Amino acid sequence: MRTPDRPTIADVAALAGVGTGTVSRVLNGGLHVSEATRQNVLDVIERLGYRPSHLAAALSRGTPRTVAIVVPHLTRPSTVARLAGALAVLDQQGYDTIVCNADTPEQRDHHLAALTARHRADGVMVVSVYLAKQHLAAFRRGPIPLVTVDTVAAGVPQTGIDDVAGGRLATAHLLGLGHRRIGFVGDIVARRAEDELGHASSKRRMHGYRQELIDSGAGFDPALVRLGAHGPGVAAELAGELLALPDPPTAIFAASDAQAIGVLSAAEQRGVDVPRELSVIGFDDIEAAALLQLSTVHQPLERSGAEGARRLCALLRGLPVRPLRQQLPLRVVPRASTGRIGQPARLTPVGGLLGAGLSWGNKEVT
Amino acid sequence: MRTPDRPTIADVAALAGVGTGTVSRVLNGGLHVSEATRQNVLDVIERLGYRPSHLAAALSRGTPRTVAIVVPHLTRPSTVARLAGALAVLDQQGYDTIVCNADTPEQRDHHLAALTARHRADGVMVVSVYLAKQHLAAFRRGPIPLVTVDTVAAGVPQTGIDDVAGGRLATAHLLGLGHRRIGFVGDIVARRAEDELGHASSKRRMHGYRQELIDSGAGFDPALVRLGAHGPGVAAELAGELLALPDPPTAIFAASDAQAIGVLSAAEQRGVDVPRELSVIGFDDIEAAALLQLSTVHQPLERSGAEGARRLCALLRGLPVRPLRQQLPLRVVPRASTGRIGQPARLTPVGGLLGAGLSWGNKEVT
């Protein structure tokens, strides 16, 4: 007593009275096949409930038509936006996409090792994840086509933004509003490089912040800098420390919107009015930023994923990918969380939501 | 002039002076291989830069060890949470995961057709997507192991919640606070069934809302129901209509947090104080709900994805999956957006953020 095997192309060919080659041709576009034969084969396929094996086809063809994407912290809004952008392009280009989530350096190493040790994907796109020398070496040995988004790696096509310039933009915005004591809340860097999962952007944004302060003459005060784990909770604590200083900052630049939201929370808890007593600016322009009327530096998140995917596709076709480092534009989006010192404007919880053109995950019908 | 082919297992075997079987054994755990041989083979593999073909292995083995997940509107927070939960389990079980995003019914049909027409994944998990008869028939014909999350399909293992009960919970919460005129803002259903992508939950939640109103004696008033496309923008418009009624509701139940946020926005714009003049409750408990101090009905989103994945794995192993319909628990999370009519409490923009134990995409270190 055994299960009858699933029908193969040979079964179809036999029952239809044709050769396997003909069935294969029907399956793939039907070129060089007479209409009568085509219909006959199609009927038999239907009758048998035949389903071609993707594996066998891919093996024979020589390519899995699959790419892998490695992302850190899938649930972060900025990550998802990038992923969605990439998926749209890859889908349209006919690639299956394997998604690898890495919440820890161990998971990152595990996924990267798996992807480089075996030939399972045509190419790999790495998002926001720090790639160490040994990772890059593994990719080069393959050699496995690789592109990165929001992270740099020697010799690898990359799509991203100029975080330093972004840091300068945010700081310049605050300086332009008359602020001189400007605090910074950002991510702490791991003690050992290999413990660092990714998201090195905070460090670069801080660099821009520092440069802009120095260049403008306002001066850089290390006492106004607080670093901690990513997330609004920790950021709120850090902001609390800044607000408790004898001479607290009149504005705070947070390395991400998530952290800026923590800063807003800390201000709220301490009864510090935003933006009259404290201006807050974030970075990324995630959807929640519009909800909270948070001023921020906008970066094209979804587009970054799409561009990365496009470049990976080009790479897979053997086309030249230039420039190696693609930079997407940034712009400050002023909202209600920043203003001149002592200005009477009040931050409203969700005011102006519609005016901000907020959408929630899909284009809205109007 | 041709590129030298990538080395195969035969090349490794030849160079190591062993048979292909031995190399294969080394590759897969190294059972029944002497340590000396193992090291020798490993050395040759390293020397040649040999990478086993996942495709060939999968074909020979008979299973791709891959599952596909179909999700609608990837960027919606609730969807991502479910996806993340599923990925964690599948990863740990050694499956690769292909993610298929469907933003339109056409994309849904395209992905489902591709997954059922060819044998590319061991099993499929469908999240929040409406499955029509022909879709189910295609899966059954395979037969392709299938589980669903947040959507029902005849005879298919399903993980979800009791949306009707959830609707009752939300409504009961408002009734308990003394409200009698309670409005509803939810998703409109497509005119033709095949145009419906998914997210039928709104309809069921409304049903619970209606039942609870009737059972409690408060009565159901169709004039207080407004339906439209999903998203805060449209929801804000609809809420605006409700608030403009001669005898406006004192509370609004929105079918999702995204829509509840739109309702909050509408109230803000019209100067209606929440919760003194209007109570608002949402559904899902996405992260933004905590930020905005939005009362809501909590459902275990991430867990639903994880459970679905677990059940799919069981199915793939031929284990029994019971119960067919798994229901996860719901609970009301009262926050600052609901209160008794005329109560002086004020909604603060981000107040109590920390107390709410908010995390942003990853566990925070404390």
Next chain:
DNA sequence: ATCCAGATTGGAATCGTTTCCAACGAAGGC
């Protein structure tokens, strides 16, 4: 010294396609 069990090993068969080449038939030009 002989035999046997168990560990190790080689290699052929197999998985289900695609692809290439040779063969065939019909149509059209001369």
Next chain:
DNA sequence: GCCTTCGTTGGAAACGATTCCAATCTGGAT
């Protein structure tokens, strides 16, 4: 009426692993 030519077709080889069976080797028991 013959020879091209082109569109169709059949079938074998290739893709690169796994797996199974038989062969070999080892060491201990008798």
